[in-house]
Amino acid sequence: MPIKTDAAIVFEVNQPMVIDQVELDPPGEGEVLVELKAAGLCHTDLGIWEGHSPIGANLPVVLGHEGAGIVLETGPGVTDLKPGDHVITFAPECQVCGACHSTKGNFCESVLAGYGSEPSISADKNRVFAGYGLGTFANHLVTTSSRLVSVRKDAPFDQISYLSCGATTGLGAALVEAKVEAGSSVIVFGLGGIGLNIIQGARIAGARMIIGVDINEDRGAMAVRLGATHFVNPRNHGDNIVGHLIELTGGGADYTFEAVGHIRLMEQALASARIGWGVCTIVGVAPNGEKLGVLPFDLIMGRKLQGTAMGGVRGKSQLPEFVDWLMEGRFDLKSLITARLPLSKINEGYDVMRRGEGMRSIITF
Numbered sequence: 001m002p003i004k005t006d007a008a009i010v011f012e013v014n015q016p017m018v019i020d021q022v023e024l025d026p027p028g029e030g031e032v033l034v035e036l037k038a039a040g041l042c043h044t045d046l047g048i049w050e051g052h053s054p055i056g057a058n059l060p061v062v063l064g065h066e067g068a069g070i071v072l073e074t075g076p077g078v079t080d081l082k083p084g085d086h087v088i089t090f091a092p093e094c095q096v097c098g099a100c101h102s103t104k105g106n107f108c109e110s111v112l113a114g115y116g117s118e119p120s121i122s123a124d125k126n127r128v129f130a131g132y133g134l135g136t137f138a139n140h141l142v143t144t145s146s147r148l149v150s151v152r153k154d155a156p157f158d159q160i161s162y163l164s165c166g167a168t169t170g171l172g173a174a175l176v177e178a179k180v181e182a183g184s185s186v187i188v189f190g191l192g193g194i195g196l197n198i199i200q201g202a203r204i205a206g207a208r209m210i211i212g213v214d215i216n217e218d219r220g221a222m223a224v225r226l227g228a229t230h231f232v233n234p235r236n237h238g239d240n241i242v243g244h245l246i247e248l249t250g251g252g253a254d255y256t257f258e259a260v261g262h263i264r265l266m267e268q269a270l271a272s273a274r275i276g277w278g279v280c281t282i283v284g285v286a287p288n289g290e291k292l293g294v295l296p297f298d299l300i301m302g303r304k305l306q307g308t309a310m311g312g313v314r315g316k317s318q319l320p321e322f323v324d325w326l327m328e329g330r331f332d333l334k335s336l337i338t339a340r341l342p343l344s345k346i347n348e349g350y351d352v353m354r355r356g357e358g359m360r361s362i363i364t365f
């Protein structure tokens with residue numbers, strides 16, 4: 001029997017999402033039915049919705065990849081989840097492929113096999129696609145067990161749904177991908193929902209100097225609350241922002257991060273990494289087709305350039321520890337959740353993001 005559920009559907013690029021009832025196929029082999037309790041509004045969804053993300057999606061689509069909820073039913077072959085489990089959606093970790101068996105990276109081979117969107121929802125006899133194979137902007141979803149992480153039941157759904165992507169991407173970029181060291185210097189370009197979590201990750205790692213860069217003074221103040229030792233507003237430094245940062249760090253930072261998805265900021269992040277060993281990590285998703293201009297000499301001089309998705313974090317095997325840290329108060333997500341909305345208000349939630357207001361909006365069901 002198909003499962004009826006309400007979902008926010010994108011029928012056309014850049015047109016408001018439409019709340020409508022869709023029918024989910026029951027969980028098949030290796031699949032799980034989840035009742036969602038919270039879903040975060042991530043900037044990546046906006047890029048796909050507006051049609052300029054390199055990730056892309058088939059239309060019509062139910063977007064949303066940040067989600068937390070309760071397992072209602074498992075299909076045949078699912079051994080690690082059972083009804084009643086609390087779960088977070090995350091990038092797949094099948095735990096059987098070559099990539100999952102390797103100790104390197106967090107790209108399960110099922111991602112490479114096609115991770116854009118998969119048909120798993122039907123509405124009005126027309127197929128509706130589930131973005132990222134998930135589609136968390138709905139009361140229920142059916143997805144593979146590899147995309148679900150079982151977590152402790154005392155963790156609040158709204159906060160763990162933020163760990164489903166944004167918060168983990170930031171924390172992981174600092175702690176897992178770049179491996180920021182105690183006593184090091186760090187610069188973070190862009191103090192949005194991801195950048196502020198890079199700041200928190202750098203603070204947990206014990207970085208000595210953590211510089212947040214943004215044109216928004218309120219976000220700068222939040223960065224300082226969360227562990228930044230300095231806030232720099234580029235508007236106060238004209239064309240010399242890189243020169244100012246190099247001076248402030250005494251020759252460039254050990255670790256720099258770009259968390260906006262803006263090519264010019266990526267170039268500034270690379271240029272403000274220290275000659276000899278500075279590592280620049282690209283976290284923001286730039287519009288499809290845009291290219292980063294890199295001077296080979298910058299690399300010859302020992303700067304390193306790398307990128308990361310989901311902060312290099314593996315869902316099933318690493319995310320439960322992040323939830324423990326959240327519950328131990330080692331980082332703060334509560335202050336970053338600035339709005340809670342019903343699914344029916346999702347378009348208004350994204351209007352807030354487009355205006356650059358607030359930090360993280362969460363749909364609660």
Ligand SMILES: [Zn+2]
Nearest residue numbers: 094097100108
């Ligand atoms: Zn795998």
Ligand SMILES: [Zn+2]
Nearest residue numbers: 042044165166
């Ligand atoms: Zn996201």
